[in-house]
Amino acid sequence: MSAKTLAFVALALAPGLALAKPAPTNPDRTGPDRAGPDRAATTALRQQCGATEDFSAPAPPARLFGNTYYVGTCTVSVLLVTSPQGHVLVDTATEQAVPSILANIKALGFRPEDIRWIVTSHEHFDHVGGLAALVKATGAKVALSAPAAAVIATGKVDPADSQYGVLKDHDFAPAKADRIVASGSVVRVGPLRLTMSATPGHTTGSSSWSWQSCAGKQCRTVSYVDSISALAAPAYRFSDHPEVVARFRRTFAAIAARQCGILVTPHPSVSNLFDRMLGKAPFAGKNDCREYAAMGRKGLDAQLAKEAAK
Numbered sequence: 001m002s003a004k005t006l007a008f009v010a011l012a013l014a015p016g017l018a019l020a021k022p023a024p025t026n027p028d029r030t031g032p033d034r035a036g037p038d039r040a041a042t043t044a045l046r047q048q049c050g051a052t053e054d055f056s057a058p059a060p061p062a063r064l065f066g067n068t069y070y071v072g073t074c075t076v077s078v079l080l081v082t083s084p085q086g087h088v089l090v091d092t093a094t095e096q097a098v099p100s101i102l103a104n105i106k107a108l109g110f111r112p113e114d115i116r117w118i119v120t121s122h123e124h125f126d127h128v129g130g131l132a133a134l135v136k137a138t139g140a141k142v143a144l145s146a147p148a149a150a151v152i153a154t155g156k157v158d159p160a161d162s163q164y165g166v167l168k169d170h171d172f173a174p175a176k177a178d179r180i181v182a183s184g185s186v187v188r189v190g191p192l193r194l195t196m197s198a199t200p201g202h203t204t205g206s207s208s209w210s211w212q213s214c215a216g217k218q219c220r221t222v223s224y225v226d227s228i229s230a231l232a233a234p235a236y237r238f239s240d241h242p243e244v245v246a247r248f249r250r251t252f253a254a255i256a257a258r259q260c261g262i263l264v265t266p267h268p269s270v271s272n273l274f275d276r277m278l279g280k281a282p283f284a285g286k287n288d289c290r291e292y293a294a295m296g297r298k299g300l301d302a303q304l305a306k307e308a309a310k
């Protein structure tokens with residue numbers, strides 16, 4: 001069969017294809033040329049942030065990919081996922097960071113009051129301290145895991161938390177959940193679908209989120225995978241809590257098995273995010289989640305070895 005005949009058969013079998021509009025020669029502003037990380041903005045962020053470790057240090061916003069933007073501080077991630085029907089905000093950083101987060105959202109050309117839902121990683125002041133203030137500023141609803149909701153409603157760190165001893169003086173404004181989510185729950189706004197996975201370990205309520213981020217027809221998975229560091233206050237021993245250790249190990253296995261696409265962590269430096277956005281490291285590798293899980297496992301094993309040596 002000649003190429004010409006083949007083409008004719010294909011058209012006859014798929015008349016819809018024949019009617020499809022030709023691809024535009026000049027891609028619009030949402031086209032693939034505008035899909036990837038905004039390197040100029042990330043360079044500006046780097047310059048402004050320097051080597052600060054301040055959780056609340058303001059950073060300028062930068063597109064991560066498609067309709068997902070980094071609007072957080074120099075050291076704590078906050079992501080804005082946008083759609084014409086409204087947006088989702090992922091994490092809130094500290095209460096002190098809220099003015100800069102709102103300014104970042106506006107600087108990108110979006111309205112804070114168009115945020116419909118706020119979802120979070122884990123119930124520590126550096127990730128949910130700004131939640132109550134952002135709810136007030138945006139009118140958004142809040143989706144939390146049940147254990148996170150119980151803690152965030154108090155505005156105090158969970159007394160059972162492995163870091164209780166060092167975080168107990170970091171109270172934050174309490175906030176309440178409008179919806180309780182668990183593994184497999186989906187938060188929807190217009191075309192947006194953010195899927196939750198419970199990843200307990202760092203805290204009991206630890207939550208990770210993944211979604212498709214699109215620029216025109218080009219879509220990629222973004223995985224916001226929660227912290228998995230086994231940090232302990234001086235009085236806490238993981239070895240006294242085998243159920244916590246077992247939970248952590250299940251979380252490592254679940255994360256290792258994922259294809260995370262574009263990995264983002266609640267502290268951007270942990271996944272080398274800004275170097276990756278700048279093209280100084282691979283933006284998304286197929287082993288990123290496996291390597292991230294291995295890092296967590298190594299940290300927990302080191303902590304257990306330290307406890308055993310005492």
Ligand SMILES: [Zn+2]
Binds near residue numbers: 267
């Ligand atoms: Zn943190």
